[in-house]
Structure formats: structure tokens, C-alpha cells
Amino acid sequence: MSRPSWLLVFALVLLAPLLCSAYFPGAARVEPDDPGAGSTTVTGVSPPGAPSVAKLEIPRGKRVVDAELQWTGLQSTGKPKDCLLSGIGELEPVVPALPIGSERVVAERITGGPHGDIAHANVTERLPGMLAADGSTIAFDGSWQGPGASCGVGWTLHVMWTTGKPAIDIRTEATPAEGLPGDRLSQTAVITNTGDMPLVGVVADLDSGPCPIPIGRLDPGKQRAVSCPGKTPLHGQVAAEARGWSLGGWPVHAEAIGPVQLLPPPQAAVSLDIGQIERIPGTDAAEVPVTVQNISSSVPLVDVVVTGRPASCRREVERLEPGEIFSYRCRASLGESVDLTVVGRPLTGGEVAESAHLVRATTHAVVPAASPVTPPGAAPASPLDESPAPRYEQTEPSVMRESPEKVAGFIAILGVLVMMVSVGALSSATRAGK
Numbered sequence: 001m002s003r004p005s006w007l008l009v010f011a012l013v014l015l016a017p018l019l020c021s022a023y024f025p026g027a028a029r030v031e032p033d034d035p036g037a038g039s040t041t042v043t044g045v046s047p048p049g050a051p052s053v054a055k056l057e058i059p060r061g062k063r064v065v066d067a068e069l070q071w072t073g074l075q076s077t078g079k080p081k082d083c084l085l086s087g088i089g090e091l092e093p094v095v096p097a098l099p100i101g102s103e104r105v106v107a108e109r110i111t112g113g114p115h116g117d118i119a120h121a122n123v124t125e126r127l128p129g130m131l132a133a134d135g136s137t138i139a140f141d142g143s144w145q146g147p148g149a150s151c152g153v154g155w156t157l158h159v160m161w162t163t164g165k166p167a168i169d170i171r172t173e174a175t176p177a178e179g180l181p182g183d184r185l186s187q188t189a190v191i192t193n194t195g196d197m198p199l200v201g202v203v204a205d206l207d208s209g210p211c212p213i214p215i216g217r218l219d220p221g222k223q224r225a226v227s228c229p230g231k232t233p234l235h236g237q238v239a240a241e242a243r244g245w246s247l248g249g250w251p252v253h254a255e256a257i258g259p260v261q262l263l264p265p266p267q268a269a270v271s272l273d274i275g276q277i278e279r280i281p282g283t284d285a286a287e288v289p290v291t292v293q294n295i296s297s298s299v300p301l302v303d304v305v306v307t308g309r310p311a312s313c314r315r316e317v318e319r320l321e322p323g324e325i326f327s328y329r330c331r332a333s334l335g336e337s338v339d340l341t342v343v344g345r346p347l348t349g350g351e352v353a354e355s356a357h358l359v360r361a362t363t364h365a366v367v368p369a370a371s372p373v374t375p376p377g378a379a380p381a382s383p384l385d386e387s388p389a390p391r392y393e394q395t396e397p398s399v400m401r402e403s404p405e406k407v408a409g410f411i412a413i414l415g416v417l418v419m420m421v422s423v424g425a426l427s428s429a430t431r432a433g434k
Contacts (some may be wrong), residue, residue, distance in 0.1 A: 036163030036197065037247075038062065040211035046140045047152040052220065054138045058130065062161035065250055067124045069105055071098060071155040072116050094119045095153065101130040125157070164197030168218075169339055170254045172238060178261035179232040182350045184363070187230050189240040189256070191215060192223040199252060202244035208233070218244065234351070236262045268299040268346035268353075270320075272306070272361040274338060277368065284334050286367045288313060291327045292342050293422035294320035301359065302352060308340035308362075320344065335369040 034336060038059065044052035072094055094117045097106045103126050106118035123130060130138055172189040187208035192201050202215040208230025215224050227239060230238070238258045245251055275289035290313060294301045300399065304317035304326075313330035318328060332338055343360045346353040 013432045016151065036062075037065075037161065038337070039158065039160040041156060041158045042138065043154070043156045044140060045117045045152060045154050050152075052140045052155075055138075056136050056138055056157065056159065058136070058159065060162055062163055063165065064124060064127060064161050064176050066160040067122070067157065068125045068231075069098075069100075069121050069123050069155065069157050070118055071095075072113070072118050073153065080167050093117075098140065098153065098155070099233075099294060100138065101132065103129040105130075117193050123157075149270065161360055162197065162246075162250075164220075164246075165195050166197050166199060166250050166252045167195035168192070168199060168202070168241040168242050168244055168252040168254045169194045170240050171257045171258075172240035172256045173258040174208070174232075174238045174260045175384050177259070178263055179233045180263050180265060183232045185230055185232050185238075185260070186227055186242070187211075187238045187258070188227040189242075190223055190225045191218065191242045191254075193218040193220050195246075195252070196220050197246050199244040199246060202242065205241045205243075205431045206230075207239045215244075231350075232260055236260050237250070265346075265348050266296065268296045268301065268357075268359045269294075270301060270304070270339060270342055270344050270350075270359045270361050272342040274340070274363050274365040277332075277338075277365065279332070279334065279368070284370065286334060287329050288332050288338055288365070288367070289327065289329050290315075290340065291325060292317065292320070292327050293325045294322055294344070296322050300347040302347050304342065304344040306340055306342045308338075309339065310336060313338060313340055317344075332367045334367055336367045338363075338367065340364075 036397075040057060042054040042056055044054045073229070094110060094360065096119070097104055099105075103123070105121050105123060105126070108121045109119075111118050132139060138157065140153070169192045170189055171192075172187060173321070174185045174187050176185060185208065187206050189204055191202065191204050191205055195305065196221060199218045200216070202224075204213045204215060204217045204224075204226050206213065206226070206228040209228040211226075211228030211230075213226045213228070215226070218224065224418040232343050235423060237260055240258070243251065245255045251385050271291075271293045273291045273293075275291065277286050277288050279286045291305070292304065292306060294304075301320045302318070304320050306313065306315040306317075308314065310330070310332050313332070315326075315328060317326050320426070339362075341360060341362045345358060
């Protein structure tokens with residue numbers, strides 16, 4: 001390479017910081033309130049075929065929290081080996097990727113600048129692979145291929161570090177820890193700065209409300225407890241979130257979940273009764289008293305409807321609280337059958353039950369018919385005119401029932417016959433003995 005070319009490259013290296021400051025305005029700043037934080041910026045120019053080397057000086061014991069690489073093409077006069085900072089040439093196009101150390105850095109975004117397009121890439125996690133074995137040297141490979149490539153790449157690496165590690169933790173629970181969906185509860189959360197540097201702008205967000213609760217500054221090791229009223233969720237857990245920033249502007253975030261045991265829902269039930277039916281004087285109709293009651297202990301009923309016959313006994317009730325009674329009277333004809341059904345929807349946790357969970361009850365009665373009417377001029381029926389009720393008696397086995405005289409004669413004749421038979425038997429025995 002000729003002497004003017006060496007001088008040109010040397011001039012480019014010396015002016016690279018100025019070029020980069022123009023290409024990459026608005027470098028990140030470190031808040032002075034974070035005494036352990038710091039930053040550095042290194043720049044360089046990689047001509048075609050020649051790597052550029054830079055030293056990244058990070059104090060011992062520091063932790064890198066952000067590293068961003070930016071690069072752009074350099075101005076050319078159009079001659080492959082003649083790069084000048086001034087001239088009539090065009091800017092080199094920005095290449096989409098750069099080989100650095102063992103890493104191949106790909107542009108994450110490209111923005112426009114006053115001196116051409118700028119490629120950006122966050123290399124915080126890849127920075128160790130970009131460094132040489134000594135842990136501080138960065139070697140840019142100057143060999144890259146691109147249309148019109150003649151004057152290489154100008155690059156800037158901005159690195160920020162801190163001695164501390166910002167961190168935050170949150171724990172949450174519900175009181176009571178069990179209940180029915182929709183029951184009232186109180187959600188509490190404890191937010192702790194578990195890092196070794198102050199946090200600012202800390203906010204806790206409890207979902208039972210929801211309740212966003214600003215906390216502000218939270219020093220290392222300190223904690224704050226917050227609470228929020230709410231209702232037992234259907235999914236059986238409450239969630240909380242905490243977020244904030246370190247004094248250097250690094251975000252922190254934590255989430256937590258607290259279980260809530262869901263109790264089995266109470267049984268909903270409804271009753272339907274017909275009271276004493278009374279005839280309306282002077283008419284052929286009767287009054288039917290109907291009573292509907294929500295006999296649940298704690299479940300309201302909505303959309304309560306009484307259906308059936310007669311149509312005059314149908315009713316719609318908007319809502320029945322637990323134990324509440326709804327009574328009414330309706331008309332029915334004498335001898336008419338009254339068949340009624342009531343249905344209602346349980347209301348649990350603010351949610352109306354589906355049709356499959358309706359509660360129902362039925363009832364039946366018959367209106368007594370009209371009593372017989374006595375014809376005009378006829379006397380009321382007398383109890384004497386009525387047929388006597390049949391009598392059922394238990395009797396002994398049948399025997400002959402005659403007068404005493406006939407019985408005595410019968411006995412005398414029977415005695416004479418017995419004596420005659422006895423005498424005949426004795427005479428026969430005497431003859432046989434002779």
C-alpha cells in the first residue's frame with residue numbers, strides 16, 4: 001500500500017469518533033444516582049481486506065447491562081483504493097451483517113441518518129463471543145462483500161455496566177383463601193427489592209380489583225405490602241405484577257399467583273304450592289292461592305316463570321332472593337284442573353346459570369265442582385228418607401231353636417228307645433247261657 005493510502009486510513013481512524021458521533025447521535029446516558037454504573041464507547045474503521053482492532057476497557061468486577069453496535073458505510077470517490085473524507089462520491093451501502101470475533105452480527109434495524117443509513121444491533125448477550133482471548137480486544141474483520149464495496153465500514157460499540165444487579169420480587173395471597181365465585185375477598189401483595197441497587201418508579205398491579213398501586217422508590221432489601229379489595233375469581237387464583245426501574249434506567253419485572261380454593265356452589269331450589277281453593281260467591285269460578293318460594297340458603301333466582309293451566313295462573317317474577325316468597329291469587333272454573341310448573345335460573349358469583357342448571361317445581365289441584373241444586377218447591381231431603389246404612393254382625397254357628405215342651409217329649413221318647421234296646425240285648429244273652 002502506498003504512503004498516501006496509509007495516511008488516509010490513519011486519518012479515517014483518527015476521525016472515526018467524529019464520524020460516529022455524527023452517524024450515531026443520542027448515545028445512552030448513565031444516571032449519576034447509580035454510583036456503580038458506567039459506560040464506554042469505542043469506534044473504528046474497517047477498510048476492505050484489513051481488520052480493525054479496538055480495546056474495550058471495562059473495569060474489573062463490573063457487569064455489562066447493555067451493549068449496542070452501530071455501523072455504516074464510508075464515503076468513496078468511486079476509486080477502489082482511494083477513500084477520501086470529502087469528494088464527489090456516493091456513500092457505501094450499509095451491509096446487513098458483520099463478522100466480529102466468533103460472532104456474525106446481523107442488523108436488527110436500519111435507520112436513516114444525515115450521512116447515510118445506520119445499522120443497529122443489540123449485542124449484550126453476544127459480547128463475550130466478540131472479544132478476543134484477553135477479554136478486552138475486539139477485532140473487526142475488514143473482509144466483507146457488497147456491491148460497490150471500496151472503503152469499508154465505520155462502526156461504534158457503546159457498552160454500559162454496573163456493579164449491582166437490579167431485581168424485584170412479589171408474593172400475593174387472598175384473604176379468605178377460599179370462597180364461592182363472586183364472594184368478596186382482600187388480595188394482598190408484598191413487593192421486595194431483591195437486588196443490590198435502588199429501584200424507582202415501582203408499581204404493583206393486583207388483578208382482583210384491578211388495582212394499580214404506585215410504590216415509588218424501593219431501596220435494596222426493603223419491601224412494601226399493598227392490598228386491594230376484590231371478588232373470588234372463577235378460575236380460582238389471584239395474580240399480581242410488580243415493575244420498576246433501576247436508577248440507571250434498567251427495567252425490572254416480577255409476577256406472582258396466589259391460589260383461592262373454590263367451594264362447591266350451594267344447591268338452588270324452588271317450591272310451588274296451591275293453598276285452600278275458595279269459591280267466589282255468585283259465580284261459577286273459584287280463587288286459587290299460589291305461593292312460589294326460593295328455598296335456597298344463599299342462591300338468588302332470576303327469570304322465575306310460572307307456567308301451566310289455567311292461563312290466568314301464569315306469572316313472571318324478575319328475581320327471588322334466598323328465602324323470599326311470592327304469593328298471588330288467580331281464577332279457575334269450578335271443576336277445572338290446575339297444573340302449574342315454576343322454573344328459575346340460579347345466580348352464582350354474578351353469573352346466571354345455563355339452561356341445564358334450571359331449578360323447577362310442579363303442583364296440581366282440582367277446583368271442587370258445584371254442589372247439587374234443590375229444585376224449586378221441593379223439600380230438603382230428610383235423614384229419615386235416607387236408606388239405613390247396612391249393618392254387619394258376627395253370628396254364632398246355626399242351631400235348632402224349638403220350644404221347651406217339644407224338647408222334653410223328644411228326650412223322653414229317646415230314653416224309651418234306649419231302654420228297649422238294652423232289654424233286648426239282655427234277653428239274648430240269657431238264652432245263650434241256658
